[in-house]
Amino acid sequence: MLKLMSLSDLTIAVTGSRRAHELAHIIRSFGGRPYIAPTIGIEITQPSGERGKQFIMKILREKPDYVVFMTGPGVYSLMDIAKESGIQDLLTNALHDTSIVCRSDKPNTALSHFKLRAQLIPRDENTAKGILRLLQKYDLRDKKIAIFWHGSYSRVLSDELQKNGADVFESFTYTYSNKLDSAGARILERMGFKYEPPNELMVVKLIEEINKGTIDVITFTSPPSAQELFRIAINHSLEMSLVRSLNAKVIVTVIGPSTRKVLEENNVFVDVMPNIYKMGAMIGALNDFVKGRGYKAGL
Template sequence: MKNKTIAILENRAGEQLADLVRKYGGTPFSAPALAEIPDIDPILIGHLVNDWQENVPDIFIFQTGVGVKALFATTDALGITEQFQQILANAKVVVRGPKPTAVLRSYKVRIDLTASEPYTTAEVLALLDVSPISGKHVVVQRYGDTNWELQKALEARGARVTEIATYRWSLPENTQPLVDLMDALDANAIDMVCFTSASQVYNFFAVAERLGRSQALQSGLNRSMVASIGPVCTVALKKFGIKVDVEPNPPKLGPFINAINSRFA
């Protein structure tokens, strides 16, 4: 990617991604499209843990490292982490990917089932389809938005679902960098745009829609090259008519950068 301008819509790992772009000789163009807003209710968590000591749920599904960390930070503050750990010890623990796995292991939580790559809802459901879940109580740690695909699939299989909100996704307070990126795309000044979540796609087009620039954004992205971190993100891009030039396997940051660099090479 030497001498190429690479647009980065990532927020949390944005600087890490920018450093990798620089390492390969590229120029990063930062335009964060996502903000993570804390959205956890300590009173609700306290009530749930108290109730679960008597009525232990059958299955817990943990989807993100950030969410698991926020959940345990709350139980730590409430002084009920030990009770929560005991509840998890008496239930089946299902994990979507390596990040929630790492946090759970740091709290010495036994993990029963881990989704395989690329760590999407399909892999989680494949784990659960091994045995019937009809009538089971399933607790789902939500990420930025409700995972409606997962929730509807669980309910269709007869499960009773409780969702734990830990954070929510929002537009960044300052959306000017996204407007600047649209201008740069219009001027053909961007070689590749990197999307690392589906929500970045929706937020970018939400800003464009507000400015009456949706069609121009679609055209600009399709004139440039587009990199998607994985299948869920790719589906979102295709909904807006965007072609995807790069998608790594597995969907992780290191392979993502390697795939981008290889595409230019």
């Protein structure tokens, strides 16, 4: 274990909510000090519930060839809506009769609680781009594809699938928010996450600590976690100082390309991104970066 300790004495900010304590544990295993200040939560509103029910009814009516799930919370929220509407058995049967695609193992694990499993998971890249490459291996002409997104989504996947001849319909039931509502919290609890709810005052304090130079590393595990940090900074007239400090004083570490893109769009240079888009790999890549640079806390 001693060989993992090159992050000793580094204060590492955690901006995610859903798996904040899990990431903090990984950071400690490498000798770092986690600083937890989540920027993002999930919110399940009544319009989202109605949207989810309409999506389920379209699955039952259209009988898609592929159904794509992006996240575990998405699986649970859709199944909850189906149960409340008295159509969970109908949805489960419909999913048994289609090819299920999961972005990663996490939504597949959620599906297993409903005796369902994915037939297709992109192993090279757990992103929308990875799903696109996976599905493009098949003849998509006249195929119906239902995509159930997380709290934010890009048009690229849908547009590219349509260019390949597919008929695509998509929806979502939760949105990313600067708070974690009770429905969102219940879903995270059912998934076994020891989550940390977001708190705007804590995020402002994080920005102040970044500007003072007391934060050595900041981690981002999703595009919304970065977007919300900048939104809060703008609201408190701290955006310019935050960008300067991130570029000059902090090792900026992200889990994957879509998150890196958000940072770059806000004029922040990303120092570390792993080849495998998982939290453990991210901290491992950070560890290698620090060892290679001979980085010390406060420098």
